[in-house]
Amino acid sequence: MSQNPSRAKQAKLIRNFRKIHRITGVVLFVFFLFVSVSGILLTWKKNSGGLILAKSQKGTSTELSEWLPIDSLHTIALQVFRDSISAEGVPELDKIDVRQNKGMVKFVFEEGYWGVQLDGATGAVLQIERRWSDLVENIHDGSVLDHWFRTDGGLKLFYSSITGLALLLFSVTGFWLWYGPKRMRRKIER
Numbered sequence: 642m643s644q645n646p647s648r649a650k651q652a653k654l655i656r657n658f659r660k661i662h663r664i665t666g667v668v669l670f671v672f673f674l675f676v677s678v679s680g681i682l683l684t685w686k687k688n689s690g691g692l693i694l695a696k697s698q699k700g701t702s703t704e705l706s707e708w709l710p711i712d713s714l715h716t717i718a719l720q721v722f723r724d725s726i727s728a729e730g731v732p733e734l735d736k737i738d739v740r741q742n743k744g745m746v747k748f749v750f751e752e753g754y755w756g757v758q759l760d761g762a763t764g765a766v767l768q769i770e771r772r773w774s775d776l777v778e779n780i781h782d783g784s785v786l787d788h789w790f791r792t793d794g795g796l797k798l799f800y801s802s803i804t805g806l807a808l809l810l811f812s813v814t815g816f817w818l819w820y821g822p823k824r825m826r827r828k829i830e831r
Contacts, residue, residue, distance in 0.1 A: 648825060655821040662814040669807050676804050679781035686774045694774040698767035700744025700760035708761040711737065711746070717764045718748035718757045725769050726755050735775075749775070 666673075686693040702708070709717075715734070722732045732755075738747035745767055749756045754775045758767040779785040783800030790796060 645828075648828065651821060651825050651828075655818065655825075658814040658817045658821070662811065662818060665807055665810055665814075669803065672800070672804050672807070675780055679777050682777045683774070683781060686777070692773070693777065695756070695758075695768060695770035695772070697740055697743050697747070698745055698758050700762060700765075700767065702762040703741055703744045705741060705761075709764050711739075714746050714759050714761065714764055715748065717759060717766075718746075721757045721759075721766055721769065722748075722750060722755065726753070 682693055708714075715737070719732065726732075733751045735749045735751045738749065739761075740746065741761075744761050745758055746761050747756050747758050749772060754772040756768075756770045756772045758770065759765065760767055776785070779788060783797040783804075784794075786792075786796035786800060787794055
């Protein structure tokens, strides 16, 4: 009894998809591990009790007219960094996060994922924080590789492209591995 050519073609396609699915999974296992674990941590960052993301503190005033100028707050944040974190070199600022509704400004530094929260009106230190959420985010999107190897974004682009394309490939092949045999069974039953 000869096999239906359509069925043989379908079976070969399923075998090829299974092979692609398996090989890609083995090769990219570490990438998926990092993306999935970091994604879970990012999902829980605001509910981690301050372990992943420090709570934003409240300052004394939400009126910007009562605040110190940003350059003065920046000078205070640099001094706090030197006094409390590291006296070596001049820390490079990554970003300034102004939270008017909390009366607070966060100064986030590149090295070591440190942040300093200051009262916008008085310049008082509200909190010195280790910003683990920034590290987790950089692992998740691959930018940690550019930071470690001092490259200009090429490694992040490669990492994100590979993981994104692999997820697309897994979605297509995984669907076909589930749907293909069902389709073949229906054709037999006809």
